[in-house]
Amino acid sequence: MTPTQLRAYSAVVRLGSVKQAAHELAVSESAVSLNIGQLRKELGDQLFSRTAAGLAFTPGGLRLASRAAEMLGLQDITVLEVSAAGRGRRMLRVGASSLFAEHGAPGLIELFASRADDLDVELSVRNPAAFETLLLTRAIDIAIGPLPTVVSEDAVLARPMMNYRLVLVAAPDHPLAGPRPTLVPSPRKPLAAPASPPLPASAGRLREQTWLLGPSAAASSEAVQALLHRLAIPEDHQQIFQSHAAALEEAKRGKGVAPAPTFAVAPDVRAGRLVQLAGPQATVEAVWHALTLAEKGAPSAASELARFASTPRAIQAMMRGTGVNVGHFKPSVHVTLWS
Structure with missing residues (x-):
């Protein structure tokens, strides 16, 4: 199999259409079909078939789809490495x-x-x-x-x-964030804020919340996953986003609680856009x-x-x-x- 064949097949898998794959690759549809046919012959697998609902892939076709992406990625990396080496x-x-x-x-x-x-x-x-x-x-x-x-x-x-500390943060008006300080007159100062720190968040209350998570929630050994397991957070209370930044933005909108390293959320906490939840249940020490x-x-x-x-x-x-x-x-x- 050649990179050209794999690139044609990968485009068909990603776009779900030979016509769209040909348009993206700037070649004819017959050229894409020829490359797919050569792969089918070499591998002895139909790879996919056309149905009323679109393309239906065989188990071998699905396996080739993931391998094709890996091999094309390695090819691109190799080109970069060789080019870099040539430039010293x-x-x-x-x-x-x-x-x-x-x-x-x-x-x-x-x-x-x-x-x-x-x-x-x-x-x-x-x-x-x-x-x-x-x-x-x-x-x-x-x-x-x-x-x-x-x-x-x-x-x-x-x-x-x-070493870093993973903490839970939420919007200032979140129920677990505690009461907002109210400014009151004081004999010595024009205004004073009675500091009544929020009560520590219990494991039971944390399990009731919507957890806004980044990709690390699905990775083994990560501190986020350890925190989820320690508190036994139900899967239906977990929302996983494509990035941790996206999860934190949702937390600022009051959609739930989000775990993050303290240094990453410190600017938002200082600015009052987020509040760090209190209590040992809401923190994890990690390395x-x-x-x-x-x-x-x-x-x-x-x-x-x-x-x-x-x-x-x-x-x-x-x-x-x-x-x-x-x-x-x-x-x-x-x-x-x-x-």
Whole structure:
């Protein structure tokens, strides 16, 4: 099978139509049909058939659909790597958990890449459970996120990188946020706010809430998933969004509660757009780790990043996020989202 055949098949799967696939690829419908026919002959599988409701894929056709996307992605990555090597540049492939990729990676990668003019960084979102396999198969150079449940110490070196606290936040008028302070006259001050902190949120009350979650809720080893399991939050009370930022926006609108690292929501909490819920049930202490292959030899970009990530300067960058204008950002950063 050739990349051209896989690209044609992937377009048909994504668009659900040979005609639309041909239009997107800027080729004729007969060319797309020819590539599909060659795949069917080589694999001995019909792959899909036309029905009144659209295309119906065989089990083999569904399997090829996922593999085609992976192989085309690897081809694109290889082109980037070869091109970078030809220009005398290095490529660092970072695999990160979704929570770290969204909240910690931007500041860290920007700062680290700015230290080397010959370095290109590719960031992809990965499931922490697959970190070791991805490292051993050389699919990524370094993994950053929660420490997987099982790690082969002789094959993978895991370094604690950053401690953080996961908290629950909600809109100021949420029932669990507590009463809003009322300004009253005071003999010494024109106005004073009686500080009556909200009561700690109990596990029972938290189970009753709508939980607004990002992709990390579905990933193993993540602190978000640990919090959900600890409180036994029913699945019908969970709403998972494409990003953690989207979940927090819904929380600001009073749609429910959302978990997030304290440093990520600190600006909104200070501005009064969000309120951090009180109580030990609403917090989790967690650690992000940097994982690399435990191989001896000259320091690589992956090892350099693993060491640099635990420095005070790097931690400050992760907490503050990216702050450099895109036009002044020289090192290339390629972002790939993987399901």
